[in-house]
Amino acid sequence: DKAGNLLTDLTARRIDELFADGTISGGMLPKIAGALDAAKAGVNAVHIIDGRVPHAMLLEILTDQAYGTMIRSH
16 A cells, blocks of 8 residues: 555455555556456456565465455456
């Protein structure tokens, strides 16, 4: 978000709001757009995970702590 906090779960509606107010910008634009396209095409959820965090994928899957953002179409 604008305060720098990780948004862990986004829907298409919320993404549209964040695009409109400028919260999603720069390098996140193509990542979010691609994830949203996949979600709208039938993928249940897309996860964007920070690759700089060691073992982030395992941590995202195996713990309750969020290490990325889940994109859903609805």
